[in-house]
Amino acid sequence: MRNLRQQIDREEFDYQALMAALKVYANPRDRVTVLLRRGDIVRVKKGLYVFGDMLRRRPYSRELLANLIYGPSFVSLDYALAFHGLIPERVEAMTSVTTKRPKTFDTPIGSFMYRQSPLGSFYLGMDRVEEGDVAFLIATPERALADKVRDDRGHPLRTQGEAERYLFEDLRIDAAGFEQMDICLLGELAEGLRSKKIALCTSLLQEMKGGP
Secondary structure: OHHHHHHOOOOEEEHHHHHHHOOOOOOHHHHHHHHHHHOOEEEEEOOEEEEOOOOOOOOOOHHHHHHHHOOOEEEOHHHHHHHOOOOOOOOOOEEEEEOOOOEEEEEOOEEEEEEEOOOOOOOOOEEEEEEOOEEEEEEOHHHHHHHHHHHOOOOOOOOHHHHHHHHHHHOOOOHHHHHOOOHHHHHHHHHHOOOHHHHHHHHHHHHHOOOO
């Protein structure tokens, strides 16, 4: 096992990296079966793994795994809102947007949910975050909010007052964090994602900032 950890430094790795690390064995595929059975490695999905508790050196990145499980995609919606400190709740499921059809993966390390986003404006409001030696793609605060507002079919916002109640009472968005958002980016997202609901939120933000 020491040799395996020397060969694979990352906590998240794919099948090719695993095979390369096990090439000293006559039957590396059989060795994979043993490693999985003992819990030394955990299969997140076909071709994607993390180390088990006994071999793990540091926490694996669920954000990076979300990028890798189903792509192209980046973390957004509820999880990104919590990540940026905009909602008080802790969000367990990893939520992302993708250009592909919506899909949910229930894995040994949790649920990964993907919602569809228009291709033309997909990369608008996407950010790259580095944490230690890991880098992953996640929505900016503006994009995370826009995706949440657009995706929530249960709240058909028609007025700015409804948008205000939805944001601060239903979602419990941090008002100070909302006021710090980039109004130009939120406006671009309203247009790019073709959402009148996001446009209402943009108007509310403009009013809170004291704009015309």
